[in-house]
Amino acid sequence: MPRLVDHAERREQITDAARRVIGRAGLDAATFQAVAAEAGVSVRLVQYYFGNKDGLLAATHRAVVDASAARFGAGGAAPGTLPPPRDALRGVVAALLPLDAQRRADAVVLAAFHAAALTRDAAAREALLTAPRALVEVVAAQLDRARGAGTPGRGERDVETSRDAELFLATLAGLTQSVVAGHLEAEQALAVAERLLDHLFASQAGGPAPT
Amino acid sequence: MPRLVDHAERREQITDAARRVIGRAGLDAATFQAVAAEAGVSVRLVQYYFGNKDGLLAATHRAVVDASAARFGAGGAAPGTLPPPRDALRGVVAALLPLDAQRRADAVVLAAFHAAALTRDAAAREALLTAPRALVEVVAAQLDRARGAGTPGRGERDVETSRDAELFLATLAGLTQSVVAGHLEAEQALAVAERLLDHLFASQAGGPAPT
DNA sequence: AACTTGATGATATGTCCGTACCATAATGGT
DNA sequence: ACCATTATGGTACGGACATATCATCAAGTT
Numbered sequence: 001m002p003r004l005v006d007h008a009e010r011r012e013q014i015t016d017a018a019r020r021v022i023g024r025a026g027l028d029a030a031t032f033q034a035v036a037a038e039a040g041v042s043v044r045l046v047q048y049y050f051g052n053k054d055g056l057l058a059a060t061h062r063a064v065v066d067a068s069a070a071r072f073g074a075g076g077a078a079p080g081t082l083p084p085p086r087d088a089l090r091g092v093v094a095a096l097l098p099l100d101a102q103r104r105a106d107a108v109v110l111a112a113f114h115a116a117a118l119t120r121d122a123a124a125r126e127a128l129l130t131a132p133r134a135l136v137e138v139v140a141a142q143l144d145r146a147r148g149a150g151t152p153g154r155g156e157r158d159v160e161t162s163r164d165a166e167l168f169l170a171t172l173a174g175l176t177q178s179v180v181a182g183h184l185e186a187e188q189a190l191a192v193a194e195r196l197l198d199h200l201f202a203s204q205a206g207g208p209a210p211t
Numbered sequence: 212m213p214r215l216v217d218h219a220e221r222r223e224q225i226t227d228a229a230r231r232v233i234g235r236a237g238l239d240a241a242t243f244q245a246v247a248a249e250a251g252v253s254v255r256l257v258q259y260y261f262g263n264k265d266g267l268l269a270a271t272h273r274a275v276v277d278a279s280a281a282r283f284g285a286g287g288a289a290p291g292t293l294p295p296p297r298d299a300l301r302g303v304v305a306a307l308l309p310l311d312a313q314r315r316a317d318a319v320v321l322a323a324f325h326a327a328a329l330t331r332d333a334a335a336r337e338a339l340l341t342a343p344r345a346l347v348e349v350v351a352a353q354l355d356r357a358r359g360a361g362t363p364g365r366g367e368r369d370v371e372t373s374r375d376a377e378l379f380l381a382t383l384a385g386l387t388q389s390v391v392a393g394h395l396e397a398e399q400a401l402a403v404a405e406r407l408l409d410h411l412f413a414s415q416a417g418g419p420a421p422t
Numbered sequence: 423a424a425c426t427t428g429a430t431g432a433t434a435t436g437t438c439c440g441t442a443c444c445a446t447a448a449t450g451g452t
Numbered sequence: 453a454c455c456a457t458t459a460t461g462g463t464a465c466g467g468a469c470a471t472a473t474c475a476t477c478a479a480g481t482t
Contacts, residue, residue, distance in 0.1 A: 004479085005429070026330035028239050031469060042431055043470095053470065108329050115326035118319050118391060119237035128392050163406040166395065170403060173388050174381030180329060181339050184377065192381060195374040199410035215449085216459070242439060253461055254440095264440065424482090431476075436469105443464080452454085 011049055011059065014039045018060040023105040027112040030057065061113050064106050065131075071095055071103070085146035086201055089168070092139065093193045096172050098179050099186045107180045132169060140165035146201060164200055171196055222260055222270065225250045229271040234316040238323040241268065272324050275317050276342075282306055282314070296357035297412055300379070303350065304404045307383050309390050310397045318391045343380060351376035357412060375411055382407055 017039030022030045032053065036043045050056040075095040083091070098104040117124045143161050144152060152158075175192060178184040184192070228250035233241045243264065247254045261267040286306040294302070309315040328335045354372045355363060363369075386403060389395040395403070 022330075024330065026327060029330070032471090033469075044431060044433095045429080047471075048429070111326050111329060114392075115322050116237060118322060119233075119235065119240070125393055129394050132389070132392075132394050160406065163403050166389070166399070166403045167382060167407055170385030170389055170395075170400075171378060171382045172385065174383065174385030177384050177388070178343070178377070178381055181325075181343075182336055183340050183343050188377070189381075192374050192377045195371065196378055196410075199407075199413070202410075202413065221459095243441090244439075255461055255463095256459080258441075259459070426481080427479095429476100429478080432474085434473075435471085437471105439466105439468085441465085441467105443462105445460100445462080447460080448458085449456100450458105451456090 007049070010045075012063070014041065014046055014049060014056070015060045015063040018056060019064055019105070019109055022060070022112055023108045027057075027116055030060075032056070057113075060109075064109050064113075067106060068110070085142040086197060088142045089139065089197060089200075090194075092135070092168075093172065093190070093197075096176070097186065097189055097193065098176055099190070104180060107176055111177075111180060135169055136162075136165045139168050143200065168196065168200065218260070221256075223274070225252065225257055225260060225267070226271045226274040229267060230275055230316070230320055233271070233323055234319045238268075238327055241271075243267070268324075271320075275320050275324075278317060279314075279321070296353040297408060299353045300350065300408060300411075301405075303346070303379075304383065304401070304408075307387070308397065308400055308404065309387055310401070315391060318387055322388075322391060346380055347373075347376050350379050354411065379407065379411065 014035065018030055018035045021034050021038050025034075032043050032046055035056065036046045039046070046056060050059055072092075072095040075091050098107040114128060117128050140157060140161055141151065143164055144150070144157065147158075147161065172193065175184065175189040179186055179189050225246065229241055229246045232245050232249050236245075243254050243257055246267065247257045250257070257267060261270055283303075283306040286302050309318040325339065328339050351368060351372055352362065354375055355361070355368065358369075358372065383404065386395065386400040390397055390400050
């Protein structure tokens with residue numbers, strides 16, 4: 001066995017470079033040569049580790065998604081304790097909004113991948129939906145808890161609560177977009193999210209306001 | 212003068228082809244050859260009318276933005292009448308959400324341009340903000356009307372109302388994203404927006420809910 | 423010490439794309 | 453009838469990029 005090297009570390013070094021390149025100049029700037037130069041290695045090496053360009057991009061995508069998931073897991077899963085629903089949702093907000101430079105950069109990269117996936121095969125588009133679907137369940141469960149419903153079975157949940165969960169996540173996606181585009185500052189986005197929580201916790205399930 | 216041709220029509224024929232190509236396969240598939248083939252003209256002709264590739268893309272972008280603005284103008288500006296605020300905001304929802312196939316396709320194209328602009332120079336990124344900034348004013352004005360505030364001057368508006376306006380637009384952006392990604396159907400997105408209107412018209416300005 | 427094998431470098435190749443250049447058909451004014 | 457100008461087609465050139473090929477270095481093993 002000659003010259004053994006930590007493959008995982010090398011791969012991470014390269015996908016990190018790819019993340020920087022994509023965040024700075026977009027997906028189509030992520031050429032083999034640009035990524036290799038950014039990582040300080042040769043083009044051949046990138047090829048060696050990821051084979052295809054698809055391989056490189058897939059690994060980079062997974063890296064940033066995993067980082068996002070790790071942040072979410074770190075913030076949300078306080079072990080043993082059961083935070084009040086509003087705090088739990090505040091945790092979701094804090095985990096998902098791009099509140100610091102690192103997450104902002106990741107959000108740009110994710111947006112690039114997202115846009116690319118829209119014009120891909122149905123399989124790629126389907127992969128975009130797994131995270132939102134899971135999150136809707138998490139959010140709806142918290143809203144159920146807050147509104148005194150127990151843990152309703154599948155399909156038994158109040159329609160308005162489901163809509164509120166979708167509303168919550170769609171708003172977070174929109175706020176992320178606003179922050180990344182530079183239309184809102186992170187604190188403003190946070191304040192808007194807090195305002196949404198005000199609305200959600202003010203009205204009970206099934207009670208629409210009079211027109 | 213030889214063989215005069217309607218330039219506007221030819222340009223529209225070509226930008227329409229570009230819109231289809233981008234909507235189907237993404238921005239980087241919008242090559243001269245692909246667009247020319249889709250439009251049924253020669254590559255040279257596309258070059259003749261738009262010179263640069265940047266010219267072609269800029270014209271295409273403007274075409275879809277203009278289409279969007281036209282839809283907004285057509286739906287929103289009922290002349291003379293002054294609809295109740297909630298109906299006015301419903302009009303904004305109906306104008307902005309991708310409720311039919313045409314608008315869905317346009318939304319995909321816009322998302323592609325949006326993602327590309329994120330990793331461009333500051334000027335391109337600034338251009339993304341003009342539409343949202345104007346819309347925030349429109350929405351906030353309706354909320355002021357609904358809440359009995361007159362037409363407050365610049366900066367005098369209630370902070371919560373401003374946040375609600377941002378909330379409204381961010382949610383619409385997020386819902387658009389959800390529909391385009393295939394996570395929500397158009398009717399579901401509409402229902403979620405309606406639910407948000409419930410929340411917005413239930414609470415008055417400055418009245419956060421108790422935690 | 424030699425050899426095997428994993429890791430890395432340099433470079434060639436074929437393809438696609440943007441753009442420039444050359445050519446020509448059509449048409450309306452003189 | 454001719455000519456200038458507009459509109460359009462064909463094609464060539466140069467560059468960038470993904471990928472493949474050849475070559476080399478390093479380090480354990482025997």
